[in-house]
Amino acid sequence: MTSLSPVSPDPAIAEPDPGLRRDRPFSRRNLLKTVVGGYLPLLVATLVVFLPLLWMVLSSFKQSGEIVTTDLKILPESLNLENYRTAMTTVPFGQFFLNSTIVTLAGATVKVLLAILTAYALVFVRFPFRNFIFLLILVALMVPPQVSILPNFILIAGIGGKNTLWGIILPGLGTAFGTFLLRQHFRTLPASILESAEMDGAGHWRRLWQIVVPVSVPSIATVALVTIVTEWNDYIWPLIITDRPETMTLPVGLTLLQNNESNAAGWGVLMAGAVLVIVPILIIFAALQRYIVAGLTQGSVTG
Amino acid sequence: MTRQLAPHPSAKPKRPPGRSAKVPRRRWTARTRRDFFVFLAMALPNLVLIAVFTYRPLFSNMYYSTLDWTLGSPTASVVGLANYVTFFTSNDAPKVLGTTAVFTLVTVGGSMILGLLVALALNAKVRGTTFARSAVFAPYILSGVGVGLVWLFIFDPGYGVLAWLLRGIGQQSPQWINDPQLSLVMVILVYVWKNLGYCAVVYLAGLQSLPQEVMEAASLDGANGFRRFLSISLPLLSPTTFFLLITTLLSSLQAFDLIRIMTPLGTGTSTLIYEAYLQAFGAYNRAGYSAAISVVLFAILLVITVLQLRFVERKVHYS
Numbered sequence: 001m002t003s004l005s006p007v008s009p010d011p012a013i014a015e016p017d018p019g020l021r022r023d024r025p026f027s028r029r030n031l032l033k034t035v036v037g038g039y040l041p042l043l044v045a046t047l048v049v050f051l052p053l054l055w056m057v058l059s060s061f062k063q064s065g066e067i068v069t070t071d072l073k074i075l076p077e078s079l080n081l082e083n084y085r086t087a088m089t090t091v092p093f094g095q096f097f098l099n100s101t102i103v104t105l106a107g108a109t110v111k112v113l114l115a116i117l118t119a120y121a122l123v124f125v126r127f128p129f130r131n132f133i134f135l136l137i138l139v140a141l142m143v144p145p146q147v148s149i150l151p152n153f154i155l156i157a158g159i160g161g162k163n164t165l166w167g168i169i170l171p172g173l174g175t176a177f178g179t180f181l182l183r184q185h186f187r188t189l190p191a192s193i194l195e196s197a198e199m200d201g202a203g204h205w206r207r208l209w210q211i212v213v214p215v216s217v218p219s220i221a222t223v224a225l226v227t228i229v230t231e232w233n234d235y236i237w238p239l240i241i242t243d244r245p246e247t248m249t250l251p252v253g254l255t256l257l258q259n260n261e262s263n264a265a266g267w268g269v270l271m272a273g274a275v276l277v278i279v280p281i282l283i284i285f286a287a288l289q290r291y292i293v294a295g296l297t298q299g300s301v302t303g
Numbered sequence: 304m305t306r307q308l309a310p311h312p313s314a315k316p317k318r319p320p321g322r323s324a325k326v327p328r329r330r331w332t333a334r335t336r337r338d339f340f341v342f343l344a345m346a347l348p349n350l351v352l353i354a355v356f357t358y359r360p361l362f363s364n365m366y367y368s369t370l371d372w373t374l375g376s377p378t379a380s381v382v383g384l385a386n387y388v389t390f391f392t393s394n395d396a397p398k399v400l401g402t403t404a405v406f407t408l409v410t411v412g413g414s415m416i417l418g419l420l421v422a423l424a425l426n427a428k429v430r431g432t433t434f435a436r437s438a439v440f441a442p443y444i445l446s447g448v449g450v451g452l453v454w455l456f457i458f459d460p461g462y463g464v465l466a467w468l469l470r471g472i473g474q475q476s477p478q479w480i481n482d483p484q485l486s487l488v489m490v491i492l493v494y495v496w497k498n499l500g501y502c503a504v505v506y507l508a509g510l511q512s513l514p515q516e517v518m519e520a521a522s523l524d525g526a527n528g529f530r531r532f533l534s535i536s537l538p539l540l541s542p543t544t545f546f547l548l549i550t551t552l553l554s555s556l557q558a559f560d561l562i563r564i565m566t567p568l569g570t571g572t573s574t575l576i577y578e579a580y581l582q583a584f585g586a587y588n589r590a591g592y593s594a595a596i597s598v599v600l601f602a603i604l605l606v607i608t609v610l611q612l613r614f615v616e617r618k619v620h621y622s
Contacts (some may be wrong), residue, residue, distance in 0.1 A: 019349050034429060040425035042435045045503075048496070049438050055464060056453040072467040114349040121345035126338040133350065140357045142608045144557045145599045146576050148360035148365065150583050150590060155355075174352025204341050233446040235560045240584055251448040255564065258452065277449040285444055289437045292444060297505050 031122035060272040076136040078174050084273035091172065092245050093276065094255035099165060104231040107169045112224045115178025120208050134183065146236060153240050163247045168238050181295065183199040185219040186212060186262055203258040222295035225288055227280055250277045361601065367594035373508045374588040386595035395578070403574040406491060407555045413495040415547055418502025425503060426510045436507065440500040447497070447560025455565050483571025490565050490572050494558060502547055509543030510536065551610045556604060575600040
């Protein structure tokens with residue numbers, strides 16, 4: 001072949017059939033490459049995530065005889081709810097579920113509300129040292145809650161918050177994360193819409209609820225969902241501030257269940273408990289993952 | 304779930320939009336006074352909560368760390384820096400700092416490298432990537448307690464899946480629970496499993512924002528996929544890598560849930576945060592000593608944060 005040849009040096013492009021172009025993933029020559037290079041890694045990654053969770057669900061239906069055996073059975077013999085019943089009766093799981101729901105909903109509602117108000121004030125209300133206040137919030141983002149547990153324990157226990165739901169909720173109510181995220185969003189809103197509302201005589205309160213909040217629903221949803229997930233999973237603080245089952249949240253209650261079911265026969269019961277903690281969040285995530293992923297990876301996209 | 308959020312450099316304070324500087328003076332004062340109170344009404348509750356429950360503990364810890372104080376006891380004696388001296392001269396410091404270093408470096412390295420590989424897989428032009436992306440991210444948002452229990456069952460030397468697989472190839476299951484070093488390996492593996500999806504999604508966003516024309520030009524120059532990745536994608540991804548390095552470092556240093564549920568006694572897995580917890584709320588009730596360890600941990604976190612802010616200002620932007 002000479003260099004004057006009009007035929008492209010790439011044999012794939014020279015294929016007579018235009019339907020078999022090089023970038024067709026399922027053309028005969030690319031099929032293997034697509035499967036090995038494209039689908040196989042995806043499949044492996046997805047399975048590595050799903051198999052342990054699937055194992056949790058399957059095991060939660062198994063009776064102790066199916067678990068305490070060297071001959072592994074993959075599927076449970078029946079959809080037996082015995083483990084769930086045992087989990088509910090050994091420890092007050094229904095109470096844990098209720099406590100977790102109350103803590104999550106009350107905590108998240110207040111936090112979102114505080115984040116909206118603070119972010120609005122920081123962006124739209126004139127105040128001296130506003131930027132300095134924002135800086136303090138930024139720094140608070142960097143302070144891990146784990147190093148605060150001892151002083152907060154002493155404070156909350158001192159004012160009678162041990163083994164109470166408010167004692168669980170109160171220390172986490174201040175929100176640097178939500179304020180930061182909403183402030184960044186509010187700053188992108190066009191000033192013109194607020195100015196015209198101001199002209200019409202709308203005060204800050206009306207401007208906030210009738211203009212800023214309605215146009216910021218996706219960002220607020222992001223903050224709300226991330227907060228709900230964090231509150232639901234929160235462990236170290238409820239673990240420390242509660243030691244009576246009546247006020248424990250689900251993750252703490254699961255620890256209690258673990259202590260009670262420490263022999264091998266208890267695995268089925270523990271998996272049932274794990275399902276009750278994990279599945280509600282999985283459902284929320286499956287439905288609204290777009291907002292959650294965006295909120296949690298916020299700040300990563302360099303511009 | 305631990306989450307650390309590093310503010311993006313563009314988050315610097317700026318003038319708010321749409322404020323005209325020139326307004327008649329009398330109206331300005333009236334409005335300013337009103338705005339002053341509106342601001343306080345809106346922001347003060349949150350600011351007070353942050354001050355009381357985030358800032359105050361930092362200083363309280365420093366004070367407590369100078370006390371010889373049993374948690375729950377009404378009396379305490381001031382001992383100066385004795386708690387720090389005890390920590391750094393006893394066997395605790397090398398053990399705890401060593402465990403912290405191993406746990407942190409391996410989990411950060413592991414989740415970033417695997418996260419990058421998964422991101423490359425997710426970046427393939429095939430169907431199903433959106434679903435796979437969500438699936439891979441899912442463990443990151445699940446309860447560490449639930450996830451820890453599930454994996455503890457899988458690792459169970461008697462009846463776990465892993466032991467069963469090993470028996471299939473004629474091997475005994477290692478004693479994951481009783482051997483301190485294997486306990487650390489186990490917790491690290493699960494931590495990486497839980498967190499690599501976060502790295503993958505962040506890396507994927509980085510990969511997808513790479514300039515297409517550069518990649519195509521390299522492709523036309525005959526660079527193969529691996530060359531292109533090594534000499535173009537990877538350097539261009541350095542801001543993402545740096546961001547992930549900092550965020551995963553900070554969250555690994557605060558890992559608690561998995562360690563607590565998988566190895567309650569902290570044998571072989573007692574990192575700084577876990578040791579601080581055990582000393583105050585485990586068997587010992589040594590509040591002052593625990594506070595000293597918390598201060599050491601906070602100092603490390605502070606150094607990382609300051610490094611981050613300095614580097615972000617300077618060199619991470621390639622494009």
